[in-house]
Amino acid sequence: MLTTLMNLYIGVHCYNNLVWYAVIVQTNSICCRLKSSRSLHRFIVKGYIEFGFKKIITEGAKDGISCGNSLADQAFFDSLSSNTAQTNSAAKSSNQPNNASDPWSSWNVGKSGNWDNGNAVDSWATKPEGAAGQRNSASNNWEAAAAFGHPQAYQGPAAADDDDWDDDWDDPKSASPSYLGYKETEASEPGGLQRGNSRGAAMKLPLNKFPGFAKPGMEQYLLAKQLAKPKEKIPIIIGDYGPMWVYPTSTFDCVVADPKKGSKMYGLKSYIEYQLTCTNTNRSVNHRYKHFDWLYERLLVKFGLAIPIPSLPDKQVTGRFEEEFIKMRMERLQAWMTRMCRHPVVSESEVFQQFLNFRDEKEWKTGKRKAEKDETVGVLIFSTMEPEAPDLDMVEIEQKCDAVGRFTKAMDDGVKELLTVGQEHWKRCTGPLPKEYQKIGKALQSLALVFSTSGYQGESDLNGAITEAGKTYEEIASLVADQPKKDLHFLMETNHEYKGFLGCFPDIIGAHKGAIERVKESDKLVATSKITPQDKQNMVKRVSTMAYALQAEMNHFHSNRIYDYNSVIRLYLEQQAQFYETIAQKLRQALSRFPVM
């Protein structure tokens, strides 16, 4: 963890003094996160933070360096001083609920979520969103279980530390212009810091890559007199099941295959490159893990408040070039790509298409830069949506939002329960249970061997049969040990994917609740003439659009969920039945060898 911090610090410092401060402030969230893991590191981190805060308050606050994301960032500097001060005091206050252990706790407790806690409510600018930068859920069952370190345990994605950033991402320059956009968000969101998806504490983020994924975008979106006509449009229609995204007429998948080791810098740096082939074009491009990670971040920044973007398989330091690891990573990258290809909005987006269809290195670099400059990100993604339906009223909007919150929270619990149980079962099936069957097999064979020394005539048939029975139990041991790979693995992978999805919802719900909260308070602003009644009407309309988007996404989520769980449980049961049938068959075969007396 300390290494993580140092990397951040050093890596960023090279470019810009202000950036350095930013990173220092950023450590604040890491500090909170560490509370639940290692206190020694927390202590070290604390030093950085306090030092950092002083610096940023006294020197860094008003430098006003703008870096390309002007729309998203413009409201930031006006409120920086108060925000950082607030954060500082919040960090010191032990009254703050510590959400490190449950990303859901903050907005599930009270009706209005956690945005009111300990923050002055005189202006929206001081209200932090439950937005991005929340990849910090240090404690979830999956990681906790994996941390047992049982060699036969199901190796969840967070099984290893994640220090290969430099290897997987050794080209930091392309990402530098947008540090501030994300950093400030982190600093100003004490309540929302601990939320996040399942990538866990070990994830090192390129914190500089989330422009606009922050509260300023919210005011921009809700209060803009007229939204800039975006080039892109994300239609929402009303289907049989309610609001829905428009599904493309032809779908495609992307096959991730053929991992190859490549190197650069005269062999000093090695990496694995995967071949991605679109099923519609049948053309291939190559990508390294770090490119996937780049895509993930772009998608998170752009769609993350409307669409759950599940995280990639985790990074890993050791064994990155081991066959088993490469196979597992490829399988998960494949699952992730398929998931993205299946999503009507994500799969049609420019950044995603460009990722799959660039023709040469130059086109890839150009596309990459363009995507990084995209301003339609964060809350602003809702500005691209125009539902073909009458506006919803606020009561309905809030109810729908709460319902989604309740469902996703409950499902998250359910999925985690299944993962915990599955993890335990995996360990038993690959550890003690086959060992026991092996022992039974050995004991039977030993006994047969002893019997064969009796000198008594006519028992060789029996002894042969007992030996075979013993071997059968050894075979059963192998069957038992291999079985989880054939069934439990898929059940686990699906649940793990869904855990990833569900981990995104606190932010999504947070954004919606934040918007609803603002509308609720808008009357006061109208009364004090801070906004006009028309402004308020716009706000309601825009929150309604958000609600439609949420429903469209939930309908997409549900239909996928039903399909996925049906498939995977069927597979599981089928494989389990076959497994038990095979064992029974083997036992009957062993039985048939025994002489009838």
Next chain:
Amino acid sequence: MLTTLMNLYIGVHCYNNLVWYAVIVQTNSICCRLKSSRSLHRFIVKGYIEFGFKKIITEGAKDGISCGNSLADQAFFDSLSSNTAQTNSAAKSSNQPNNASDPWSSWNVGKSGNWDNGNAVDSWATKPEGAAGQRNSASNNWEAAAAFGHPQAYQGPAAADDDDWDDDWDDPKSASPSYLGYKETEASEPGGLQRGNSRGAAMKLPLNKFPGFAKPGMEQYLLAKQLAKPKEKIPIIIGDYGPMWVYPTSTFDCVVADPKKGSKMYGLKSYIEYQLTCTNTNRSVNHRYKHFDWLYERLLVKFGLAIPIPSLPDKQVTGRFEEEFIKMRMERLQAWMTRMCRHPVVSESEVFQQFLNFRDEKEWKTGKRKAEKDETVGVLIFSTMEPEAPDLDMVEIEQKCDAVGRFTKAMDDGVKELLTVGQEHWKRCTGPLPKEYQKIGKALQSLALVFSTSGYQGESDLNGAITEAGKTYEEIASLVADQPKKDLHFLMETNHEYKGFLGCFPDIIGAHKGAIERVKESDKLVATSKITPQDKQNMVKRVSTMAYALQAEMNHFHSNRIYDYNSVIRLYLEQQAQFYETIAQKLRQALSRFPVM
């Protein structure tokens, strides 16, 4: 354990001062045994022993009370002083191999067994036999495993302490006359003390009930000019498989059933009485556990050096009247009786027949007293045998004896291995494994419950199916937990029975080796005119008879073993196959409920 000692002490003290000393000396073996269990008790016991030794040496040794077993005991008093002194020093010497942990270690190490260790070899009278009093194998796998105290563990017979002697055996008078015959044996056998069958440390013996089951009988048998013509004859013939007992033309079994609670002393003492019905006569008698125990001891005393007499199911203090315990005890008494009925020598013996066929209380008491006065016990049982075959030469005799020793030792290891593994498997199958299936079941049902709150249409089929799959896993949990009773139980019981048999062999082999040793040394005795050449010839003949008896018994043992293991492993495999088939079937049924998408 302390209670045990006190009981012995007090219970016996009431009758006779000399008896009291006997019991004190007897605690010596208990002390050794305790080494491997509880040192506090050992400490307390030690006080008794040393006190006891002093007493018996200074006062008790030459009292010369004779009690009915004159033939067996006559050689004893001449050698008592030297024996007790020897024992005393042996007990204090740490060079003595501690055989507490392995009843086999003593005679398996060297060729001539442990009889030479630390004992003067100037006269046979000072050489202890590896004879009776051997129920002390404190540490064997079965008891050790049961001692984990896992509530779901396979409840082996030594699972509970055994303080119900007074209840199960509340009529000590009939047994008192023959204390000394056994006591002296114990005191004079430091090397043979730790051997024994599987009844374990918790067994309290009526130590006074083994007249003649001691070395003096050996001289009597080997050196008597002419053996007294015994009324009984045990024929040994040569069959297809070598020497064999003569099997009766009609066999019978004995059904143990209908356990009823009885009481005596105006309800102060309660006991369970079982109904025993012979399949040949169809007549019934009733017996309490203590009567079985009496029979066991008579059989052990009479046949124990020629035929392995497996011990009864253990006594138990608590829960003696609980249904489950009574059922288990009855099942084991049944197995034991069947085993005895199956043995051609035991089943035809007077004591056994009388146990099953007395007509009234008076006849039972008369028969009981008669059996207790039987002098054809211990080594003298061989005097009833006249094999219809030429004498074997000494080389062959010794080879056959060694072969039996090797086989029974190896089988003992094999059986214990299987019992250990089975015990472990039993625990898993009744503990963690079903709990895990239950958790899987619950997790699936929880998930289905969450899914049903989605508000999304058309997923009720899936949710119903997932719920059913969850319930199926709960059913599987029950199947898994119940299965060991249906298959592993019988495998364990059979192995446990055989462990009992095999635990008798060290004494059997010990007796044979003792006799062989004497023949080997007889040349010296002939040379010094202590015995005549005719005496020596008689000795060889009688050792040859013993060897035939051993072979006859081994052939009986092997044919039973082959039948028993064939039956029980067949049963096990059949039940296991059915078990897995049932699970597979249930899973297929659950699978069929899932909608096809």
